Amino acid sequence: MRVFIIKSVNLLIVAGILALYCINVHKVGEEKKAIAEKTDKKEVVSDSGNNIYFADDGIYEGSGDGFGGEIKVRLTVKDNKLEKVEILSAENETKDYLESAKKILDDVIDKQLVDVDTVSGATLSSNGIISAMKDAIKNGKKKSNDSAF
Incomplete structure (x- = not known):
């Protein structure tokens, strides 16, 4: 009987800690999203550390260095969510590496x-795409999105 009581108390403690953690994570994520919506800041880190919140819908472009050089991407944002990622150019990338690395877009x-796992065998190209997306989020200029939607 004593073992049952000890295990029950431990279970209640763990459940309480987990519940408090979930409540706190949710509050932090919502606060940061609200900040993004009220400011001109395009990206805010959320509860998991890497979620993307955009203050404005639109099209953002950025670039990063891949295996063969510069990779340019376009991010399409609708309803404050990332809807589409396109690779605009990667002229000096090895075709096979780039095709493998494109798997991270989904x-x-x-x-x-943004911080997803890289593709094994195409790590540098994957890192270039990730770097270009981060650049688009942080520094990319908002483009007109009239034709995008």
């Missing part, structure tokens, strides 16, 4: 995260 959209 992960970025699905997870709404």
